[in-house]
Amino acid sequence: MKKYIDTLKTVKLFKGIAEADLLPLLSCLAATVKAYEKGQTVFFSGESIKSFGIVLSGEVQVIQEDYYGNRSIIGKMITGNLFGESFACTETKSLPVSVVTSSESELLFIDCRRLAVPCARACDFHSKLIQNMLNIVSIKNIELTEKIEFTSKRTTREKLIAYLSTEAKKAGSSCFSIPFNRQELADYLSVERSAMSAELSKLRDAGTLKFQKNRFELL
Amino acid sequence: MKKYIDTLKTVKLFKGIAEADLLPLLSCLAATVKAYEKGQTVFFSGESIKSFGIVLSGEVQVIQEDYYGNRSIIGKMITGNLFGESFACTETKSLPVSVVTSSESELLFIDCRRLAVPCARACDFHSKLIQNMLNIVSIKNIELTEKIEFTSKRTTREKLIAYLSTEAKKAGSSCFSIPFNRQELADYLSVERSAMSAELSKLRDAGTLKFQKNRFELL
DNA sequence: ATACGTCTGTTGGAATTCCAACCAAAGAGG
DNA sequence: CCTCTTTGGTTGGAATTCCAACAGACGTAT
Numbered sequence: 001m002k003k004y005i006d007t008l009k010t011v012k013l014f015k016g017i018a019e020a021d022l023l024p025l026l027s028c029l030a031a032t033v034k035a036y037e038k039g040q041t042v043f044f045s046g047e048s049i050k051s052f053g054i055v056l057s058g059e060v061q062v063i064q065e066d067y068y069g070n071r072s073i074i075g076k077m078i079t080g081n082l083f084g085e086s087f088a089c090t091e092t093k094s095l096p097v098s099v100v101t102s103s104e105s106e107l108l109f110i111d112c113r114r115l116a117v118p119c120a121r122a123c124d125f126h127s128k129l130i131q132n133m134l135n136i137v138s139i140k141n142i143e144l145t146e147k148i149e150f151t152s153k154r155t156t157r158e159k160l161i162a163y164l165s166t167e168a169k170k171a172g173s174s175c176f177s178i179p180f181n182r183q184e185l186a187d188y189l190s191v192e193r194s195a196m197s198a199e200l201s202k203l204r205d206a207g208t209l210k211f212q213k214n215r216f217e218l219l
Numbered sequence: 220m221k222k223y224i225d226t227l228k229t230v231k232l233f234k235g236i237a238e239a240d241l242l243p244l245l246s247c248l249a250a251t252v253k254a255y256e257k258g259q260t261v262f263f264s265g266e267s268i269k270s271f272g273i274v275l276s277g278e279v280q281v282i283q284e285d286y287y288g289n290r291s292i293i294g295k296m297i298t299g300n301l302f303g304e305s306f307a308c309t310e311t312k313s314l315p316v317s318v319v320t321s322s323e324s325e326l327l328f329i330d331c332r333r334l335a336v337p338c339a340r341a342c343d344f345h346s347k348l349i350q351n352m353l354n355i356v357s358i359k360n361i362e363l364t365e366k367i368e369f370t371s372k373r374t375t376r377e378k379l380i381a382y383l384s385t386e387a388k389k390a391g392s393s394c395f396s397i398p399f400n401r402q403e404l405a406d407y408l409s410v411e412r413s414a415m416s417a418e419l420s421k422l423r424d425a426g427t428l429k430f431q432k433n434r435f436e437l438l
Numbered sequence: 439a440t441a442c443g444t445c446t447g448t449t450g451g452a453a454t455t456c457c458a459a460c461c462a463a464a465g466a467g468g
Numbered sequence: 469c470c471t472c473t474t475t476g477g478t479t480g481g482a483a484t485t486c487c488a489a490c491a492g493a494c495g496t497a498t
Contacts, residue, residue: 064368072371074364086360089353096364116350127346131335134308134353137360141305144363145293145315149283151370152291152409154456155484182446190371195485197447213446373486374454401476414455416477432476 001026001033004056004108011054011080013132017125025125031110036101043084043099048092051109052085058105062097063187073187075143076102076179082136088112089137151190156199159189164209168218175217220245220252223275223327230273230299232351236344244344248333255320262303262318267311270328271304277324281316282406292406294362295321295398301355307331308352370409375418378408383428387437394436 001023008014008022017025033056036042042060043049053060055077062074062083074097077083083099086092089112115129146166153159163185167176178185186193203209210217220242227233227241236244252275255261261279262268272279274296281293281302293316296302302318305311308331334348365385372378382404386395397404405412422428429436 064371066372066377070373072367074367086357086364089357090361092361096361096368127349130346130349130353134349134356137353137356138305138308141356141360141363142309142311142315144360144367145305148291148293148363148367148370149315151367152283153285154289154409157484190373192486193446194448194487198449201447376454400474411456412476413457413478417479420477 001031004033004106007056007079011082012136013054013082013129015132016128021125026108028125029110029114031108033106033108036105036107038101038103038105041098041100042107043095043097045095045098047095049084049088049095050091050113051111052088053083053099054108054110055079055081055083056106056108058101058103058107060099060105060107061102061184062099064097071187072190073180073184074147075140076184078179085112085133086137086140089115089133147188150188156189156191156195157203159191160196160199160203161208163189164216164218167216174219175215178214178216181214220250223252223325226275226298230301231355232273232301232348234351235347240344247344248329250327250329252325252327255324255326257320257322257324260317260319261326262314262316264314264317266314268303268307268314269310269332270330271307272302272318273327273329274298274300274302275325275327277320277322277326279318279324279326280321280403281318283316290406291409292399292403293366294359295403297398304331304352305356305359308334308356366407369407375408375410375414376422378410379415379418379422380427382408383435383437386435393438394434397433397435400433 005019005022008026009019014022014025036058038058042053045065057079059076059078060083061076064072064074075083084095087095087097091112115126115133150159150163150166153162164178167178168174170176180188182197183193186196189196200209200211204211207219209219224238224241227245228238233241233244255277257277261272264284276298278295278297279302280295283291283293294302303314306314306316310331334345334352369378369382369385372381383397386397387393389395399407401416402412405415408415419428419430423430426438428438
């Protein structure tokens with residue numbers, strides 16, 4: 001566990017906890033680490049989970065997929081991010097999403113029930129952890145609301161502009177990179193990749209943006 | 220405040236707190252009540268809020284609206300529900316949604332900063348409140364994910380079926396009522412009302428469902 | 439160098455949605 | 469009883485998206 005200490009220091013769930021306390025804390029929480037290859041499914045939709053995950057290295061995607069393979073990306077989690085915490089906390093009977101690794105990854109798992117309940121050894125981290133967790137879940141809530149803002153737009157063009165504007169604002173610059181390739185962006189915005197590509201070209205021709213690969217500039 | 224005690228007992232945020240403790244607690248939290256008429260805006264998109272709300276009577280809708288009046292309903296909050304808590308907790312600078320009353324309503328407001336910080340009078344409710352809040356926000360998270368599941372479907376027909384199936388499952392019966400009229404349902408699913416009405420008729424003619432007003436039956 | 443896989447942009451016809459308008463039914467209020 | 473308002477269903481043409489297929493660019497392995 002020691003080798004992950006630098007990553008763990010940056011995890012928001014552990015914000016406000018001294019570095020020296022981290023390892024004892026993790027042991028108190030009975031945290032476990034597991035390595036995954038690219039493309040493996042971490043949580044299957046339909047199952048019930050008690051633990052949530054933290055990305056130590058690599059990245060995972062939270063996705064919804066229907067019977068016909070239409071895939072929708074709910075979110076992308078990189079190093080330091082949590083996933084599955086809402087479902088684990090509320091003890092959802094049937095997971096409505098899947099979690100898959102989009103690259104080789106190392107993931108840390110923590111049983112949610114250990115977070116809330118003060119443990120036998122009377123660790124006093126719990127209240128801090130719950131506050132941090134509330135903050136994380138609230139932020140995720142806002143990100144989901146944001147995604148709804150994009151996908152609820154009626155046309156591909158509007159979805160693109162809404163998304164790219166938000167990314168530019170986040171980056172604090174009209175020039176920014178996005179974390180998706182074209183297929184992933186289409187899945188995130190719930191549109192056709194080809195129609196989206198066409199719309200991007202139109203926007204480029206109209207002079208409203210420039211792009212190369214996943215680097216964009218709004219004009 | 221006393222007249223709301225029966226409602227307050229059912230609010231999940233106060234779960235596990237004795238009835239006798241409720242009024243002192245609210246006073247400690249500096250909670251205030253305000254009455255609204257139908258159609259009033261409670262929180263304006265773009266503003267920054269420190270307090271969240273609890274519906275004591277009536278109902279409010281959380282909506283997104285763009286420059287051209289396209290309206291998207293994020294959620295509908297009835298008696299006992301919270302709204303705005305994620306934005307207040309994380310101190311969002313600019314609210315991406317508006318909150319409007321869809322009927323005459325009485326709303327309770329609580330300053331989020333009073334929740335987390337133990338108060339001078341050393342009330343010991345705070346840790347319970349935060350746990351409850353974490354649960355509420357997690358559930359809302361799941362509801363948002365659910366909404367994304369509906370709206371990420373590509374056709375109006377698929378969106379309808381996904382939504383109605385979920386409602387049927389929630390009701391535990393193939394016969395159930397929905398909390399929306401046609402325009403609201405269209406706004407919730409991000410589709411055209413008229414196209415949706417047409418699709419509902421097709422589904423009825425095909426024998427996959429029956430409906431009258433907001434009462435549906437899946438066959 | 440060649441072959442292969444992946445990613446991205448383009449295109450054309452089919453399918454779907456959007457939009458505006460209209461009509462009918464039900465309720466509210468006079 | 470009549471009128472006004474709200475709600476829900478229908479329709480036809482315009483606009484958009486979907487789908488499938490193809491082509492070019494790039495990187496990697498053989």
